[in-house]
Amino acid sequence: MATYKLTPDGNLENISGVIESENAFYIDPNGYIHCFAFNDNQELPGNIKMEITTDYVLNLAGNSGAPHPGIGWTITSSLNEAKNGLAGCGDILDALCFSGNTGALVDTTEIWDGSTWATTTDLTEVKYNLAGCGTTSDALCFGGWTISARISKTGIWDGSTWATTSALNEAKYSLAGCGNVSDALCFGGNTGFPFVSKTEIWSGSSWATTSALNQDRYKLTGCGTTSGALSIGGTTGDRVNTTEIWSGSSWATTSVLNQSKDSFAGCGDILDALCFGGNTGARVSTTELWNGSSWATTSILNQSKDVLAGCGNISDTLCFGGTSDTSTATTEIWA
Numbered sequence: 001m002a003t004y005k006l007t008p009d010g011n012l013e014n015i016s017g018v019i020e021s022e023n024a025f026y027i028d029p030n031g032y033i034h035c036f037a038f039n040d041n042q043e044l045p046g047n048i049k050m051e052i053t054t055d056y057v058l059n060l061a062g063n064s065g066a067p068h069p070g071i072g073w074t075i076t077s078s079l080n081e082a083k084n085g086l087a088g089c090g091d092i093l094d095a096l097c098f099s100g101n102t103g104a105l106v107d108t109t110e111i112w113d114g115s116t117w118a119t120t121t122d123l124t125e126v127k128y129n130l131a132g133c134g135t136t137s138d139a140l141c142f143g144g145w146t147i148s149a150r151i152s153k154t155g156i157w158d159g160s161t162w163a164t165t166s167a168l169n170e171a172k173y174s175l176a177g178c179g180n181v182s183d184a185l186c187f188g189g190n191t192g193f194p195f196v197s198k199t200e201i202w203s204g205s206s207w208a209t210t211s212a213l214n215q216d217r218y219k220l221t222g223c224g225t226t227s228g229a230l231s232i233g234g235t236t237g238d239r240v241n242t243t244e245i246w247s248g249s250s251w252a253t254t255s256v257l258n259q260s261k262d263s264f265a266g267c268g269d270i271l272d273a274l275c276f277g278g279n280t281g282a283r284v285s286t287t288e289l290w291n292g293s294s295w296a297t298t299s300i301l302n303q304s305k306d307v308l309a310g311c312g313n314i315s316d317t318l319c320f321g322g323t324s325d326t327s328t329a330t331t332e333i334w335a
Helices: none
Strands: 002-006 012-016 023-027 032-037 049-053 056-061 073-076 087-090 095-101 105-112 117-120 131-134 139-142 154-157 162-165 176-179 184-187 199-202 207-210 221-224 229-232 243-246 251-254 265-268 273-276 287-290 295-298 309-312 317-320 331-334
Touching (some): 095 131, 095 309, 139 176, 176 229, 221 273, 229 273, 273 309
Parallel strands (some): 131 176, 176 221, 265 309
Antiparallel strands (some): 073 331, 105 117, 139 154, 154 162, 176 184, 221 229, 243 251, 309 317
């Protein structure tokens, strides 16, 4: 057996033993990677078989074993414009960011190729404090604030252009969302005081109202799918640390964040999630990691910022835009 540890510079350090040509691996709660000689008759923890490289653990096969959490944030190539109140989706290899506020509301879309951002086709209207989900091939954006009013419009991205599609059932901004172009959720938001707990579900062609959050709030974040999702933090007038979990049909409260905050970003799913940045009364750089039952603080962002965007998972995450002392174009990568 060989044991490896992921080092702060992103390499794998051999702690003991020798790796064989074919192996089975599992990652323990402390982040150590244990490598066993593999054969058909051997029972292995988690029944995991994978390849291992110095670029992290790749090609996970089998039906168990959690993704390995990243260990820290690194600044990488910036957006082409500094903005806050934007939305984003995708992963660290292919991501999309859209809309926002540069001092004026914009309809800009930028696409990430794994190393740099490039501008692409604009949204159909300027807006900010919207929500979005999906990939660089297929994405949704919904809600937000335009020049003079909150909106209910939904935009759909086909990989090259945006088109308007069926609207939300209510106009709102500073809402949260998750999912994809076939199945999505949106929840919370601001309809013009009061804040709302309404949840809407996207069928691929239209939105329908479903079971509400347990708490009216906006400036929250969320992640997951229509089968299982998290709604995290936000404000009810006072900042909250509330976490709710969506079962596919209803919301239930669960373990709270370590900070009460709003205007932050998050990604992941109901088993493994990350939230970062935000405002507790002051902008923060805090990152918290969700393990399926509770939140723990981990390595901080390089900048304290709020009204930012992010995408990815607990192994590999992008964080981009937001407001530090001023609007920022900074992109950070978690790995």
